Amino acid sequence: MRLLGRMSLQTKVLLIQIGIVVLVAGLISTTVISVLANLVEQQAGERALGIGEAVALMPEVRNAFDAPDPSAELQPLAESVRQAAGVSFVVISNRDLIRYTHPNRELIGRSLLDPPPAGGVPEDDAKPLRGEPVVVQEEGSLGRSIRAKVPIYNTTGTLVGAVSVGILVERVQDRLARDLPALAATAAAALLAGIGVSFLLARHIKGQTLGLEPAEIAALFEQREAMLHGIREGVVAVDRAGQITVVNDEARRLLRLPDGVEGWPVAEVIPDSGLPRVLTSGQSEADQSTQLNGRWIVVSRIPVRIRGKLVGAIATFRDRTEFEELALELQGTRSYLNTLRAQAHEFANKLHTIAGLLELGWEDQAVAFITQTTREQQQWIDELPTRIADPELAALLVGKASVASERGISFSVSEHSKLSSAHRASGLRTILGNLIENAFDAVDGQARRDVVVSIEEEPDELHVEVRDSGPGVPEALLSHIFESGFSTKSTDPGSRGFGLALVHKLVETQGGKITVHNDGGALFEVHLPRRVVAPPAPAPPVMVASQ
Known part of the structure; x- marks a missing residue:
């Protein structure tokens, strides 16, 4: 806290902005990665489903279930499809969930449910046997994979088995990893741009505050208030639109103004102030004597300019009756x-x-x-x-x-x-x-x-x-x-x-x-x-x- 208190306003603003930029960049990157991962997995599932449906419709596959040794006919076909499609496995099984094909030949002829689960056939395996294709992510003999399970019908339209096409999650993650460098480069560019904008913003704020620190601004404001309410001259200031922005105590007394006139048009509150005329002409009017509420008042009116631009006007009222x-x-x-x-x-x-x-x-x-x-x-x-x-x-x-x-x-x-x-x-x-x-x-x-x-x-x-x-x-x-x-x-x-x-x-x-x-x-x-x-x-x- 002491270190923060010793920092300049520009440094504080810069650090806060950088922190916000880093936080936002991190949140956006995390969200993008999550969305991208879901998208890749969805694309993998859709791809597996498309390949599975194509395999299930192949005549060779539909006719092989009537052959004496379906595995002999299906295994070469499944391997050629797997290699051509670039998937991790193509497993064809009959209605009893006995494998006819598998990348690991030792598992051919064995049940998909080896060892059999205590609760019976899982729903994801039962749906294809009821004619419902399904896309799931689950653990298998080759590891965790995104797989599509599609029912297979023979030439007479009888459901004879199912084909399972899978892509290992590991391969999906590898594809995502290939996209991360581009994503990281984009995030880094956005972060650097944010830091640059933060630096420019900090410099702009410093320029707007004339290089003053908050404590110095507060001190100047307190001094201004003390001066305005302590001097024996009435002060009324208006903005470019002619609305009252400042009224001190002496002005309230001399002009008999109520509280809360700030923000009101000066032409309505003080009709004879002459400030609208100064806003129009841009010319000063010094030491003009007038009578007000039975007292003789000397009024001076001065246009206010900032960097050469007229932004308002100030009138001072001095009681000259004595x-x-x-x-x-x-x-x-x-x-x-x-x-x-x-x-x-x-x-x-x-x-x-x-x-x-x-x-x-x-x-x-x-x-x-x-x-x-x-x-x-x-x-x-x-x-x-x-x-x-x-x-x-x-x-x-x-x-x-x-x-x-x-x-x-x-x-x-x-x-x-x-x-x-x-x-x-x-x-x-x-x-x-x-x-x-x-x-x-x-x-x-x-x-x-x-x-x-x-x-x-x-x-x-x-x-x-x-x-x-x-x-x-x-x-x-x-x-x-x-x-x-x-x-x-x-x-x-x-x-x-x-x-x-x-x-x-x-x-x-x-x-x-x-x-x-x-x-x-x-x-x-x-x-x-x-x-x-x-x-x-x-x-x-x-x-x-x-x-």
């Missing part, structure tokens, strides 16, 4: 930084103005400037919290007002805007911040620079509008405005096109809807489902949050 959310947070943080930078720049300008007025001795003008600035800022601080109860969103709008003031943009929140803290929509601050920044960019360089924000509560949703007085979006580009990386003008990578794509993803993730159309500029409308939350603790003054 990365997309982080990107939105980063976009919001960048917006905050821009807001703080604008506020710092704006207040530095105002401080410089106040300082200049005081140095020139224009105290009254300085007081008037401070009063006007405070009134404008306080108007935002006093009005927004009464309509926008979410302190973070209110602070965002106050900050955007500062940015707008610095950039020379007229920014306002419509009078009918209202948002209660008990019905806040998650992510609204990020969505609104990106849309406002987009609107600011749109009105840059325009003669009229107006941006208006509207937030309205409806029974089942929040309705948000951001309207600008910019040039709007060309009609041909409206269907592409939310694609990742799309922009109607060359800007910083963190601005328009990328931000709108993230906003679109976030809105859809929340079960909402965002649209854009032209109405004296671009008008973005967002519909978000309302989510009831517990009222927050009292917020600090908005002024502190905005600064």
Whole structure:
């Protein structure tokens, strides 16, 4: 067993095949020899029977039974027939089983049953005396032989005796032995051919297994299973016919697949997998983003080829929801930084103005400037919290007002805007911040620079509008405005096109809807489902949050 365990797969297969070939060749040879022996014996019996019937019909034999000395006439005739026919003996006897002829002259005149058997005349000797020819194999005075016993009738039709023609078994075996070398040569050729085929089969199996041993194949399979079910990417593989062959645990989770989908057409189980398209085109599709079950998934599809032949395809699914959310947070943080930078720049300008007025001795003008600035800022601080109860969103709008003031943009929140803290929509601050920044960019360089924000509560949703007085979006580009990386003008990578794509993803993730159309500029409308939350603790003054 240890020796067998150390053998290679090719050697094992070769030895097993050789063993099977030898066994089959041995069984076939034994069967052929047995069948051939039976055939030779049958042919010997039929030959003896034919010779016996010919002798029984010879006139000389039929008339000799009426002669005074039948043996004198029959013995020479029987010997000539024996020699001419090449049989072992031709024995003619009368009804009393007394021999008239025999190769051994000493037995002529003696009974066939010498000594007589205890049970009387044997059936094989009695049948010819009843007119029934018989072929038997039995032991005689010359040895064991295959003999035919035929009744003899005289010219008047009276049964007068029998003739027994025999061929010694020894001679039959000699004939069979003459045929054995040819049979052995055939068996040897078949054996060698079988061994050659076994060797080729063993080599073929080794090639099919890439030279790997069973233990190595099992180890690779276990590693493959561990890898497939351990990675954080979903994997779905199909064969050339588009039927699923592999699905790992992560793919089941991301795609919400039931157990037992292997063997099913992928077009039925995962209609949007794109794998049938890859099987048709033979082209890879890398890192394509799509939304699935409320999550953002990056899909890559790769055709599988073996020796240049397309045999299937594999799709990988990566959950990018967390990365997309982080990107939105980063976009919001960048917006905050821009807001703080604008506020710092704006207040530095105002401080410089106040300082200049005081140095020139224009105290009254300085007081008037401070009063006007405070009134404008306080108007935002006093009005927004009464309509926008979410302190973070209110602070965002106050900050955007500062940015707008610095950039020379007229920014306002419509009078009918209202948002209660008990019905806040998650992510609204990020969505609104990106849309406002987009609107600011749109009105840059325009003669009229107006941006208006509207937030309205409806029974089942929040309705948000951001309207600008910019040039709007060309009609041909409206269907592409939310694609990742799309922009109607060359800007910083963190601005328009990328931000709108993230906003679109976030809105859809929340079960909402965002649209854009032209109405004296671009008008973005967002519909978000309302989510009831517990009222927050009292917020600090908005002024502190905005600064």
